Amino acid sequence: MKWVLFNIIILICFQISSIRSQQQYTANQVLNCKTKDEFLYTCTGHHHHHHLSCQSFLIFKSKPPFDSVTTIAALMSSNPQELARINHVTETAVFPIDKDVVIPVNCSCSDRYNYQAITTFLLSPLGKTYFIVANLTFQGLSTCSSLMHANRYSEFDLEDGFELKVPLRCACPTKDQVLSGTKYLLTYSIVFKDNVPDIARRFNVSVESVLKANGFSETDPTLFPFTTILIPLTEEPSISRRVIRPETSTVPSAKRSKSKKPLKVGVPVVCSLLVFLGVLVIYMRKGKKVQDSEEMSHSRKDLLVEIASFERIIKAFSFRELQKATKNFDHKRRIKGSVYRGEFGNQIVAVKKTGIDVSMQVNMLSKINHINLTKLYGFCMNQDSLYLVFEYMKMGSLRDWLRSGKRSKETHGFCKRVQIAMDVAHGLHYLHNFAKPMYVHNNINSSNILLDSKMRAKISNFSHARTTDHVRVLTTRIVGSRGYMAPEYVGNGSVNSKVDVYSFGVVMLELISGKDAVFIEGGQEVLLSTTMATIMDDGGNAEKELRCMIDLADEEDGSMEYAVQMMKLSLTCVKQDPESRPSMDEVVSSLVRIHVDLQRTVDRCSERIILTKSDPFNEINVCDDDEEGCNV
Template sequence: MFNMGYLFLISVFILSLLCFSSLSQAQQPYVGLATTDCANADTSNSVLGYTCNGLNRSCQAYLIFRSLSPFDSVVSISTLFGSDPSQVSQINSVSETATFDTNKMVIVPVTCSCSGPYYQANTSYVIKSNDNYFSIANNTFQALSTCQALQDQNSYAGTNLIVGARVVVPVRCACPTKNQTDVGIQYLLSYLVQSGDTVTSISTKFGGNTVRTLEANMISEQTTIHYFTTLLVPLEKPPSSAQTIESPPPPPPSSTSDSSQNKGSNKTWIYVVVGVVAGTILLLILGTIIYCRCFLKSNKKETDSRIVSKSFEAREKPMKNELNEESQDFLDSMSSIAQSLKVYRFKELESATDNFSPICWIKGSVYRGIINGDVAAIKKVNGDVSKEINLLNKINHSNVIRLSGVCFNDGSWYLVYEFVDNGPLSDWIYDNRNEEKVLNWAQRIQIALDVATGLDYLHSFTSPPHVHQDINSSNVLLDSDSRAKIANFALARPTEGKEGEFALTRHIVGTKGFMAPEYLENGLVSTKLDVYAFGVLMLEILTGKEASAFYGEENKFLSNALDVALNKEDGLESLRHFIDPSMLGNYPQELAIFVIRLADSCLKKNPAHRPTMDEIVQSLSRILKASLA
């Protein structure tokens, strides 16, 4: 019995030695898409951090961070990662007071040490309003940490982050294993993968070896590396600032003409061009007037759907014999509005619309008019619109519809807006049969970014912050360049209270499918209402389906489609059935998954778990840049 027990202990000891030896030689498994999949409990990859299996328990390591406000200087980036500013400035060949251009690759030296079973660079972060583990890991730290690692190493639950509290951020780094040091590897660089990157291009950029990079991440040449994930790059010597200089885009084709040609001849051409442009503009103005007054009289069909915008439709409100006190006070203050907003005489609008003739009617209570040679959309509204006018009067943003003037006549308001050529977004994403109305991937991301930027302006740069409260594809208008403008501010209102939230005392109004659960159930209004609606809008943009397609019984939002596209092993194959077929597969799959995850984060039932519009703008800006690369 003794001999058997002795032999068993020896076997265990030998097995332990073999396991330890194997571990010391092991590399680090690539994290893949788990960086943005916060709900995934699978830790078989490196989602919790790189395993502490190196030759040393502490070493010098390097990170690549893309500068983005407010972390765009040596000081701010050093503070974020707990790094030495002098080391950051030295390795990037800049002064300690330097500020980097947006999206510039910055090398961040860190001390990487074992913390329990995982390597990490020790840093911390103070929770700000609307922060959550997803936004901290993926937006603030740019996937150089993960939400799972944050949850694992902090006592705060993801649903109960306290503003002002300090959390540990396990930054992803690692030390070389023995088999790496044996071949001359001295450092490991944590690199944030960008769209279009390959293992070879990344390795070459930093003077590394492709085979060693594949081995370091336990992947093969056939493995897909995903945008916005980290890859370990083995290096024999520290990275340098010269390696972070990205190739500039090719210059536009230049003329080969001799610059010393006769100046008088150049001026002649200028005069010719100016004359042609002026004549063209004059012909366009005359043509527009003739079209509005004559041609449309013989056309009994509805106006072209490209210029029909539901966002201009007036909401039906009870007629009042007299203006209420608020409207009367607003009417009394028209002189102050006239300083920045044109106050039209009713006769001017009658002349512009041929006396509000049916030939100039667009839809609802909206008419097309010609005012001083410019096309305008004129909307008749019954009821009090003082809040909407006051809000639009002080807004000047390219992604928000511009109100150019007002008129009050016989108990009705007339609002004069800029005319947006291509009409509502809904006309472009629901009608896939019209080949002239197909938006490509980059256009869709640009439109989403435009809407997010406009909402961020409303939420962060108006005083007080405002909620649009009716974001949907009919209230997003596209101009001739397919750039988006937010319209229809009839339901917009300022936020109130400490959290920018208050209880509605009136009936719930909005667009079915876009209204957040806390608004439907409890009448609570905050800027997170717009975030939820924006999440639905992003899914419409991606899928080409109306919001109603995402809802099931009892009007509950369906997550099945998102689960299929994001979490299953055949996610990329399932994605093909999820994305709008009109794009015919011409979209980057990794970026599509990231956009869907971003939309999913906007649709969290708890509004505190949704990102802010500022965070969404940052994410979409990076996605658009990667899409255009």
């Protein structure tokens, strides 16, 4: 009986070791310097752990001063002759900037638990933190936490000239991988816009083998910059056999290169633009024939699917470029808080200084593309700070606009406010239904809604965004703005699309009433959503009291009916029970009907249903921004 039990235990242990035959992708956890985990690949090879070593490979992008065979080989403690051979260059070769260079290393299980290839690095003024050494110098091929474990220096005591021991992330094939023909594992460092299918094609391997080697359960998982994945190879990697990563254009830039390289990007971009214009022309022609909102909604959904596939290009700016653009972050260029106005030639941008760990936000913004979401042009990492470069929104936040003293029918008319609500609704509808993966913004408020020069609204600040794919997520870290947070989020940390619906309902109440989400009444702070809901529950005089709360100019009496409809829609969005709230799809449909009816009623708004040149994705523009006197 004992022997039977012993054999069962041995069998279970064998099965467990088989389950661990793949390395788990650690996502952006590797960017956390405080963790106790080193985030090196665990020893799961088919030889005995104490003596396990193998030939492995890394991918490094050449950047000065590490842009030659000699300097890269010294940085990685790699054999320069082998490095030159596998990259088909001479030992004196200098690589172009951002060239993919294959680095051969000897990978071993030296500490009995983790694989690593060891190199050393002398600290310089350009790299005085473990985070910078791991993620900028070694491009994620090492980790901040593994550097802290491997060296005796405190993160606050690093000085020029200190020699650091640098564990590089590598791995040896497992028994199952060897049996399936894998001879080598290559460590690939993720950059913006990378995805598993493209990486697999680049190295001429199957998507399934890459997914299995990294423990992915999804077919197209989210990848984070400065992290690595393993590529199983049946033969040595060769530049001649790999598909080189396509060069990308940079935006914005004050100077245009005179070289022919941009043509490689220009041709597909022009083709995409022609296709887009073709779709737009067809859509505009169809729009003239559309008579009701439902037909327009179907057309919009079809077009949104096309838009969701458009790719974004994110640029890595140098700190010197940002200093020049902002005049060294002059206080006169400060917009608000840590946001500065920058200029790249004729292009105006907003430069925001932020915390170091925003990889998820940057990764998200590189994948989404919608007219009602602020665009991220690029980023810059300098010392312990990270800078994000966004499109410039001339009119500032919705909150500031609502609070501004110059209130008039031209600037604060109901027509204009309904358009703003439509813009925000479209942005959220895109995030909830068309982004891949789908997102919850999780911090909608009037300060995070920005207005451009044409008073079109765009959602900003995605630092608290979460991927949910319509599944509830629980969090213990409650963050947000008072007056906007849904009760289930405050109560138990539940995050799903209905949290955004609640916050959007509060924003609509602000638009209609002109009041803040939290305002003073009778010497006490009052929540706008609670006040409005209480009025609605009063019964007989509810609608009369609601009308008193609506902020309309005297000339806008014809809009009152639609303002009440919008108020009632807002109140359904802020219901206590999330299941009783509408989806953003339903909200958009309701706003479309209000738009259509308002257009037919208000004499001073254009009687034509048009498509704005700057935003072909919104079905209806009640107000034509190009015509004077359109606003009520």
